[in-house]
Amino acid sequence: MVNKVDKVVYDPLIGFSADPLVNKKTEDVQTYEIDDMYNKEQKVEEEGKKKKWLVIHYGAGDNNLASLIFSDTDELEKVGSDENTHVVSMLDLGKQYGVPFKGARIFYLKKDDNTGKINSPIIKNLGQVNTADPKFMASVLKEIISKFPADNIAIFIGDHGAGWEGAVEDDSAGGKFMKIGEIREALEEVAKSLGKKIDVLAFDACLMAMAEVGYELKNAVKYMVASEQLEGGGGFNYTILFSKAMADAIKNIQQASLLKIKVGPEDFAKLIVNAAKEYSHDIETISAVDLDKxxxxxxxxxxxxxxxxxxxxxxxxxxxxxxxxxxxxxxxxxxxxxxxxxxxxxxxxxxxxxxxxxxxxxxxxxxxxxxxxxxxxxxxxxxxxxxxxxxxxxxxxxxxxxxxxxxxxxxxxxxxxxxxxxxxxxxxxxxxxxxxxxxxxxxxxxxxxxxxxxxxxxxxxxxxxxYVLAEFHVDKYPGANGVTIELPSYGGPSSDYxxxxxxxxxxxxxxxxxxxxx
Incomplete structure (x- = not known):
């Protein structure tokens, strides 16, 4: 199946565009054919094999972050799965934002350095979905976990975030935004099916390092990684840099596993924070917390x-x-x-x-x-x-x-x-x-x-x-310590709060x- 727009331009600065003139002054522009590669499902031999870690990227990109969320998966593909780790991405995109496909796909990520194109196998074409629906979130996470068993589970949510108000927006569902209580319901259902808490939850989303968020998710998650701030200093590529930090952390646990060094959930959460320090120009605040505390x-x-x-x-x-x-x-x-x-x-x-x-x-x-x-x-x-x-x-x-x-x-x-x-x-x-x-x-x-x-x-x-296991902030925020809270200077909190x-x-x-x- 070929879409009406049969070519897209990939620019490392703005992502994908159907208009090559947008990027006429930009070097390193790459053009890719839109073909059936994003519609073909494949079965992978790794399915059913238990490994030490399963890292799931929940890429909710059916909104104005589409090209950046695509780049998240592309960045994670540079690391990919190995003998000790499954790396899987559920990627949902909206056609209106000029990305290579519309709808949701589940990719089993294998190491590939081809920037701007995801060459890893699609294990399921989900079609049009609502990623802001807690029932969908729970269902797809449980499906991935059942297919790729592991000792430890890490989930990496990429999309818009609004602290205690929630995260994950889906434009195809009329701009539906998942409330924090709905995220809790979805993740608690996943934890119930696992018979234990999710080991690590990382938010590649703004403002989620709040006391209220951690408290909401305490029965579903052991360790949480998130940011107190809105976005990176560059103003547009925070999500890409966060995925780079996430990829670096995955690479570290892979190398440790090859050396027979055990990396537990707490270690992995701290690794993400430490990796983020390398991208401090754009990742200005990040922290890892112990939800048992x-x-x-x-x-x-x-x-x-x-x-x-x-x-x-x-x-x-x-x-x-x-x-x-x-x-x-x-x-x-x-x-x-x-x-x-x-x-x-x-x-x-x-x-x-x-x-x-x-x-x-x-x-x-x-x-x-x-x-x-x-x-x-x-x-x-x-x-x-x-x-x-x-x-x-x-x-x-x-x-x-x-x-x-x-x-x-x-x-x-x-x-x-x-x-x-x-x-x-x-x-x-x-x-x-x-x-x-x-x-x-x-x-x-x-x-x-x-x-x-x-x-x-x-x-x-x-x-x-x-509560705070590891924390990093730039000099711009001298009073940052890893956890925010609702603290208005006038009036009381809202009814939603x-x-x-x-x-x-x-x-x-x-x-x-x-x-x-x-």
Whole structure:
């Protein structure tokens, strides 16, 4: 079968184009015939043979990343499978983006250095599929795993990513985007069929190195590799460079296996991060995390959030402020008008005078009967006595209200407001995604924040040290530590965020709503 466009141009800078004029000034342009090679299915002799590793590339390229996702598979083909590793790619492309075929194919990748063309055998032509459908994801992954058994399974998802919102977009399905909960459902089904967790999951997709993502996938995956940031510094070839890093990591485990050196899942996850360092111009952040440790991390985050909530009780603080204003306003005005007066000494005299008026009014009261002049003096003494009592009582209230004011400041300013200030100072990435450890560090270092809150923040940092196995970032992001979290500087989290497992199981979302009202 030959498509209407019977030739495509491959340019290493922009990928495929049906228009050779687009690349007329570019060197190293290669033109390839579109023929039936991408429609022929072949059975491979490696099927059914158990190896040490199976690496699956889930290339969801039915969108504007089509040529880059194709290049991912092309890059992985330069390494290919060997006697110890199966390398398989499920590649879905959209015709409208000028790539060699439309629809999805499963390739069993064999080493080939021919850039711009995938020569490895197609073990299945899937036709038109929806790669953003969790049922399809689970089904195709299980099929590949059943055909190519291995001691360890690594899955490499390439497409658009949006952190806790999800990843994988399919334009042929109307731009369907797979939510993080749907990815969890798909991978949990795969893990269930395996009888164990997937060993390594690597996201060749933006923004997926989030605490919320790791927590969502904890029951399906052992180790996760992802990036905190959007894309590489080049702006277009992050995905290609990530696949190069992935290919380098595969090459390393192949060489180790030939030397009888065992490379476990944790080692492989770290290898991907180390390989990415070689491409730091485009891969600006990357980390590997241990999802067995994410439950403890979430618990520490929850304890921090609950402590902050208890410290940010605006209702109580507002009531205290109201009491202060009511009790002290009149007397405070009077006190502010005093000039060159020893107020404490005056108060002591008034206290003594108050006692005297009580005695005098008592004595005179006995003799005042039937004596209008004495009765008048007694009434004046009693009236003055009452005014003194009110004054002294009000002053005592002022002292109390000063203490209330101090408490109000502690509740509403020292903790809640200062914690809110730290949000905008923490290392930021896309939107409201900020580095979790950098945020906690800012809190720990601020001695004006209550010790209880700072201790909880330090516990989160300690848990992150256990969670993050390896991390790399460029100087552009000095506060990057491998894990981001939803951390808006105003307003509360969205209703979609509240549907994540992390939000359901912790008080983080409630804390965000609380402090952003401070």
């Amino acid at each position: 994410v439950t403890d991390l979430a618990q520490k985050i929850n304890e921090f959030a609950q402590t902050v909530i208890s410290k940010a009780n605006e209702n109580q603080a507002a009531e205290l402020l109201q009491q202060y204003q009511k009790l002290s306003k009149d007397l405070q005005d009077l006190k502010n008008q005093q000039v060159n007066v020893d107020y404490e000494k005056l108060l002591e005299v008034l206290k003594n005078y108050n006692n005297l008026t009580q005695v005098l009014s008592g004595i005179l009261g006995v003799s005042a009967k039937n004596n209008p002049e004495l009765e008048k003096q007694v009434e004046q003494l009693k009236e003055f006595d009452q005014k003194l009592k009110q004054f002294l009582s009000a002053y005592a209230a002022l002292n109390t209200s000063n203490k209330l004011q101090d408490l109000f400041a502690e509740l509403n300013s020292t903790d809640a407001k200062k914690i809110k200030e730290k949000i905008t100072k923490a290392q930021s990435f896309y939107g409201s995604f900020r580095d979790l450890k950098d945020f906690m560090r800012l809190i720990v270092e601020d001695k004006s924040i209550s010790e209880e809150v700072r201790n909880k923040a330090k516990a989160v940092m300690d848990a992150l040290d256990q 509240k549907e994540t497992q992390f939000a359901k199981d912790t008080s983080w979302d409630e804390m965000l709503s609380k402090i952003n009202k401070a």
